[in-house]
Amino acid sequence: xxxxxxxxxxxxxxxxxxxxxxxxxxxxxxxxxxxxxxxxxxxxxxxxxxxxxxxxxxxxxxxxxxxxxxxxxxxxxxxxxxxxxxxxxxxxxxxxxxxxxxxxxxxxxxxxxxxxxxxxxxxxxxxxxxxxxxxxxxxxxxxxxxxxxxxxxxxxxxxxxxxxxxxxxxxxxxxxxxxxxxxxxxxxxxxxxxxxxxxxxxxxxxxxxxxxxxxxxxxxxxxxxxxxxxxxxxxxxxxxxxxxxxxxxxxxxxxxxxxxxxxxxxxxxxxxxxxxxxxxxxxxxxxxxxxxxxxxxxxxxxxxxxxxxxxxxxxxxxxxxxxxxxxxxxxxxx
Amino acid sequence: xxxxxxxxxxxxxxxxxxxxxxxxxxxxxxxxxxxxxxxxxxxxxxxxxxxxxxxxxxxxxxxxxxxxxxxxxxxxxxxxxxxxxxxxxxxxxxxxxxxxxxxxxxxxxxxxxxxxxxxxxxxxxxxxxxxxxxxxxxxxxxxxxxxxxxxxxxxxxxxxxxxxxxxxxxxxxxxxxxxxxxxxxxxxxxxxxxxxxxxxxxxxxxxxxxxxxxxxxxxxxxxxxxxxxxxxxxxxxxxxxxxxxxxxxxxxxxxxxxxxxxxxxxxxxxxxxxxxxxxxxxxxxxxxxxxxxxxxxxxxxxxxxxxxxxxxxxxxxxxxxxxxxxxxxxxxx
Numbered sequence: 001x002x003x004x005x006x007x008x009x010x011x012x013x014x015x016x017x018x019x020x021x022x023x024x025x026x027x028x029x030x031x032x033x034x035x036x037x038x039x040x041x042x043x044x045x046x047x048x049x050x051x052x053x054x055x056x057x058x059x060x061x062x063x064x065x066x067x068x069x070x071x072x073x074x075x076x077x078x079x080x081x082x083x084x085x086x087x088x089x090x091x092x093x094x095x096x097x098x099x100x101x102x103x104x105x106x107x108x109x110x111x112x113x114x115x116x117x118x119x120x121x122x123x124x125x126x127x128x129x130x131x132x133x134x135x136x137x138x139x140x141x142x143x144x145x146x147x148x149x150x151x152x153x154x155x156x157x158x159x160x161x162x163x164x165x166x167x168x169x170x171x172x173x174x175x176x177x178x179x180x181x182x183x184x185x186x187x188x189x190x191x192x193x194x195x196x197x198x199x200x201x202x203x204x205x206x207x208x209x210x211x212x213x214x215x216x217x218x219x220x221x222x223x224x225x226x227x228x229x230x231x232x233x234x235x236x237x238x239x240x241x242x243x244x245x246x247x248x249x250x251x252x253x254x255x256x257x258x259x260x261x262x263x264x265x266x267x268x269x270x271x272x273x274x275x276x277x278x279x280x281x282x283x284x285x286x287x288x289x290x291x292x293x294x295x296x297x298x299x300x301x302x303x304x305x306x307x308x309x310x311x312x313x314x315x316x317x318x319x320x321x322x323x324x325x326x327x328x329x330x331x332x333x334x
Numbered sequence: 335x336x337x338x339x340x341x342x343x344x345x346x347x348x349x350x351x352x353x354x355x356x357x358x359x360x361x362x363x364x365x366x367x368x369x370x371x372x373x374x375x376x377x378x379x380x381x382x383x384x385x386x387x388x389x390x391x392x393x394x395x396x397x398x399x400x401x402x403x404x405x406x407x408x409x410x411x412x413x414x415x416x417x418x419x420x421x422x423x424x425x426x427x428x429x430x431x432x433x434x435x436x437x438x439x440x441x442x443x444x445x446x447x448x449x450x451x452x453x454x455x456x457x458x459x460x461x462x463x464x465x466x467x468x469x470x471x472x473x474x475x476x477x478x479x480x481x482x483x484x485x486x487x488x489x490x491x492x493x494x495x496x497x498x499x500x501x502x503x504x505x506x507x508x509x510x511x512x513x514x515x516x517x518x519x520x521x522x523x524x525x526x527x528x529x530x531x532x533x534x535x536x537x538x539x540x541x542x543x544x545x546x547x548x549x550x551x552x553x554x555x556x557x558x559x560x561x562x563x564x565x566x567x568x569x570x571x572x573x574x575x576x577x578x579x580x581x582x583x584x585x586x587x588x589x590x591x592x593x594x595x596x597x598x599x600x601x602x603x604x605x606x607x608x609x610x611x612x613x614x615x616x617x618x619x620x621x622x623x624x625x626x627x628x629x630x631x632x633x634x635x636x637x638x639x640x641x642x643x644x645x646x647x648x649x650x651x652x653x654x655x656x657x658x659x660x661x662x663x664x665x666x667x
Contacts, residue, residue: 165349170605170642173623177635178360180627267496271609274498275624290498294613297502298510308499316494323490 035252035329042328049324055317063124073104074117078282081107081114091300105306109296115306118284122307125192125285126314129199130265136204138258141211142250148212149219150242160216163209172271175202179277192283199278203268211257215250222249252329259325263318270311286311342654346647351407353643354636358403361632406431406636430640431633433626440637444619450520451618453530454537454610455603459596461542462549467592469546470553474588475580477558485550492547501540501613508536520616537614541607545599553592560588590661594653601649605642 033041043049062069070077085092085107092107099106105116148159182198184191222228223246231245272278273287281288286307293304408414409429416423416432423439425432430440473485508514515536521529560566561584569579606620615621619638626634 165352169353170602170639170646172608173606173620173639173642174357174360176608176624176627177357177639180630181360263494270496271498275608275612276628287498290502293502297506301506304499304502304506308496308503311499312491312495315496316491319490319494 039252039325039328043324046324046328049321049328052317052320052322052324055313056321059123059314059317060127062120063127066120066124069120070117074120075114077113077117077121077284079113080111082111085109085111089299091296096302099302106302108292109300109303115289115303118289119286119306119310121284122286122289123310123314125196125279125283126266126269126311129196129203129269130262132196132200133204133207133265133269134258134262136200137207137211137261138254140204140208141257142215142254144208145212145215146219146242146246146250149216150223150238150246156216159212163212163216166206166209167213169206171206172268175206175268175272176275176277178202179272184280191280195279195283199269199272203265207261207265210261211254214253214257218250218253219246222246256322256326256329259318259322263315263322266311266315266318339655342651346651349647350640350643354406354640355403357636357639358399358406361636362399362402430637433631433633435629435631435634440633443634444622444637444641447617447619447622449522450616451604451606451611451620453520453523453534454541454607454616454618455600457534457538458541458545459600459603461538462545463596465542466546466549467553467589469550471557471580471585471588473550473554474557474561482554486554489547489550492543493551495544497540497544497609498613500543501537501610504536504540505614537610537616540614541610549592549595552595553589556591557584557588560584563587586660590657593656593660597649597653597656598646601646602642604645604649606638 075081091109094100094106096106105114105119107113108115108118144159144163148156179198179202182202184194186194228241228245231241236245269278270285270287270290273285274291275287276291278287279285289307290304290311293300293307297304405414409425409427409431411427413427413429414425416425423432425439425441428441430444432439433443436443469485469489473482476482509517516532518529518533520533523530561580566579566583569583570576574583604619606618606623608620608624610616611618611620612624619641623635623638623642625631626638
């Protein structure tokens with residue numbers, strides 16, 4: 001190994017602690033460690049990243065348990081509670097956005113719907129869209145990125161051209177436009193899940209060049225390394241080199257950039273819902289709630305702060321975890 | 335150099351052609367596949383068969399898509415006429431089309447929106463460059479200190495805060511709660527510069543905060559990388575003052591990557607800051623695009639997309655040209 005990455009590892013962790021761990025009682029000699037083990041060790045020490053990961057896990061749990069949580073602590077998402085809102089001003093009767101022991105996050109102005117239930121279901125939508133579209137971007141990005149980097153020639157110049165083109169594109173505008181021409185309901189999925197799939201397709205499609213570019217670059221440099229040459233001289237064919245030699249080495253950057261694209265996707269989904277082309281009402285989404293809050297934020301700021309705060313916490317948690325993961329897997333790239 | 339510029343210009347034109355073709359395909363092709371009729375979209379569902387047919391011939395919607403696209407391109411270069419029977423609407427070049435929803439030509443409508451978007455983008459850009467770069471440089475020079483950690487925490491929070499939240503939050507705090515800023519609408523600079531400034535202040539600051547966070551992170555990373563280079567050590571070793579080392583040798587190569595990002599960001603913003611304009615009710619290009627999408631006003635959507643793509647492509651070109659000047663390693667050829 002070269003000296004470069006080694007030097008920056010010791011920068012982050014105190015040398016003494018590291019040395020002590022290397023010669024822990026169980027190990028007699030300096031054991032060779034896989035990248036996975038090294039990264040896990042580094043990640044465990046990064047308290048901020050672990051904190052981010054905990055919040056992410058907590059949010060995923062909330063999204064999965066949404067129906068249960070709503071039953072336990074909330075009210076059905078579409079149940080109106082006119083008694084909770086002031087008939088003349090349409091604002092919640094109780095202070096702080098109508099927070100009471102019964103409505104723990106308060107109620108919506110006008111309708112009096114339970115904000116807690118809508119936040120919990122919004123988490124479900126938001127995370128589903130973010131994860132699935134990140135997954136789609138990754139698959140496309142890895143497919144085209146490795147193809148471009150490995151095959152080279154006209155394939156590379158074609159794919160690179162398309163990636164440059166997509167990156168130099170009014171993306172948000174296009175997403176809005178594309179989402180609005182695609183049908184509201186299809187395949188009998190119902191309005192909520194049809195829109196979720198449309199959002200996944202659109203967000204996932206515009207996201208792949210980011211991963212594709214990185215994968216291409218990495219493949220280009222890996223292709224020239226000695227171990228690939230060695231495999232080839234031993235008679236390995238292209239598919240074997242691609243899957244057994246190159247892809248395992250690409251796993252780290254792919255994992256990092258997939259993690260880092262998730263918060264971006266959450267923001268894009270919320271933005272589209274905020275602009276009224278995302279998840280259609282009355283289905284709950286954080287962006288949609290913020291857009292409803294535009295009319296009320298001057299008199300009922302809690303209605304805006306709760307969904308906005310949720311977006312902030314979620315995105316921040318993913319960013320912290322993603323940054324930590326990147327530092328752990330590749331301390332040089334910073 | 336001249337050959338390079340010409341080649342890049344040709345490339346830019348090709349990119350714009352592809353963008354319009356794709357946009358055209360989406361708005362005139364997708365409805366065809368999914369079975370909805372663009373003519374119906376124009377005029378609304380209540381119209382009778384005769385007027386739908388009228389729109390169809392007037393707009394040339396009965397033609398194949400490629401023919402329609404050809405007519406659109408021709409209109410861009412030499413202008414075109416829309417006619418069905420007695421009334422003829424002349425659309426002078428560069429003709430982006432005619433909106434039947436609002437009965438207006440697209441080009442003048444969009445030209446009227448550009449000053450708003452321009453005010454927003456330029457003002458915010460000045461702010462975020464100053465704040466973002468200085469925060470990043472200070473953070474890099476004071477690496478590991480309290481200032482560095484504070485700046486980086488703030489920057490991370492900044493990149494995680496969407497403008498549709500911070501914008502509302504800032505309005506709630508500064509306009510309604512503290513009442514430091516007045517409520518109101520956008521006022522053109524030419525009408526009342528003072529009022530223009532006051533009304534744009536909050537959009538500028540909110541938008542700049544978002545970008546400044548990204549730029550601070552980027553600047554810090556670049557500066558740290560540059561300061562670790564051998565030539566910085568050499569500059570120090572030959573006895574240069576620290577200020578010269580940082581200011582002359584460090585900043586120059588530490589900030590070149592920022593130029594690329596800045597060009598692209600500014601280009602993208604000029605094509606319509608959809609979210610910011612929507613939050614602050616600024617009737618610029620982005621707002622117009624959103625309005626058009628909600629009303630299914632296809633010619634306006636097409637026009638905005640083309641203008642937005644034009645700004646992005648133009649910014650790209652400009653960045654590459656500027657790069658040849660500021661980065662001596664890059665030779666344009």
